[in-house]
Amino acid sequence: MLSAKMEGGEKFIRFSILGSDTTKTLWNMQVRLISVTSPLIEVENQLLSPEGLIAYCARVSSPHQESPDYKKLLAYCIRHKHWSVFEMVDMTVEIVTSRAISPQILRHKSFQFQEFSQRYAKAQEIERYMPRRQDSKNRQNSLNDLDNETKEWFDEAQERIARLTLEEYNKALERGIAKECARVLLPMGTQTKLYMKGSVRSWIHYLEVRTDKSTQQEHQEIALEIKKIFMAQFPVTASALAWS
Numbered sequence: 652m653l654s655a656k657m658e659g660g661e662k663f664i665r666f667s668i669l670g671s672d673t674t675k676t677l678w679n680m681q682v683r684l685i686s687v688t689s690p691l692i693e694v695e696n697q698l699l700s701p702e703g704l705i706a707y708c709a710r711v712s713s714p715h716q717e718s719p720d721y722k723k724l725l726a727y728c729i730r731h732k733h734w735s736v737f738e739m740v741d742m743t744v745e746i747v748t749s750r751a752i753s754p755q756i757l758r759h760k761s762f763q764f765q766e767f768s769q770r771y772a773k774a775q776e777i778e779r780y781m782p783r784r785q786d787s788k789n790r791q792n793s794l795n796d797l798d799n800e801t802k803e804w805f806d807e808a809q810e811r812i813a814r815l816t817l818e819e820y821n822k823a824l825e826r827g828i829a830k831e832c833a834r835v836l837l838p839m840g841t842q843t844k845l846y847m848k849g850s851v852r853s854w855i856h857y858l859e860v861r862t863d864k865s866t867q868q869e870h871q872e873i874a875l876e877i878k879k880i881f882m883a884q885f886p887v888t889a890s891a892l893a894w895s
């Protein structure tokens with residue numbers, strides 16, 4: 652049976668590997684701000700903000716390096732693709748997602764990552780996705796118009812696979828098989844956690860690409876959450892980019 656909770660607009664459902672059963676629990680993608688570069692220099696007796704530091708570094712050759720007004724400067728740098736100034740400040744976020752999505756995230760080579768290791772720790776959860784229909788005209792797109800019977804079939808298929816996977820994975824560990832070997836039994840829906848650190852420059856381009864509708868919906872939702880964090884941390888840059 653398709654879970655009533657899934658019909659309530661939730662995107663994911665998870666199975667717990669820790670328990671012996673496969674009781675469904677709701678899961679939403681999780682994103683959390685971990686850190687932003689914290690400048691240590693003061694201008695007019697005030698510590699610079701992260702964006703103030705970008706402007707301060709951009710004005711390295713200017714006699715007005717300490718000017719507190721940098722709205723126009725950051726907009727100018729964006730307009731003229733003077734991207735290196737945006738490499739002066741970093742942001743790190745924590746992302747909880749599935750192994751179906753994390754390889755897409757890891758492709759963004761200008762970032763630095765730490766990801767949960769299935770070699771050293773037991774996998775915790777298997778996510779279940781609400782299915783969408785393949786768009787026959789655009790292979791990068793999927794449509795939210797599947798009939799209930801197909802959704803139920805897919806939900807049950809995920810449940811069967813998760814149950815089988817958990818049983819065999821747990822048995823493998825009980826037999827003393829190394830986690831790095833046992834993990835080949837796990838599906839792509841297995842949950843993972845990553846720390847993703849990058850410069851403001853990298854985040855700008857990541858967010859432009861991954862909030863676009865050509866990106867898989869589950870990844871788009873992660874990027875949209877990170878975009879909210881970015882906009883709160885870098886309001887002048889976000890405004891110069893006309894982000895809303």
Ligand SMILES: Cc1cc2nc3c(=O)[nH]c(=O)nc-3n(C[C@H](O)[C@H](O)[C@H](O)COP(=O)(O)OP(=O)(O)OC[C@H]3O[C@@H](n4cnc5c(N)ncnc54)[C@H](O)[C@@H]3O)c2cc1C
Pocket residue numbers: 734758759760761762791852853854856857860861865866
């Ligand atoms: C819709 C979609 C489909 C994809 N399909 C495939 C596929 O089929 N197979 C596959 O192997 N890969 C695929 N990819 C992955 C893609 O090719 C890239 O590897 C991935 O998006 C990482 O981007 P990147 O290399 O620019 O890395 P990033 O780390 O995001 O960027 C690298 C550097 O380039 C800079 N940069 C990026 N964009 C700009 C810009 N516009 N202006 C100035 N600087 C910029 C960044 O700031 C950074 O410094 C797909 C990606 C998307 C979004």
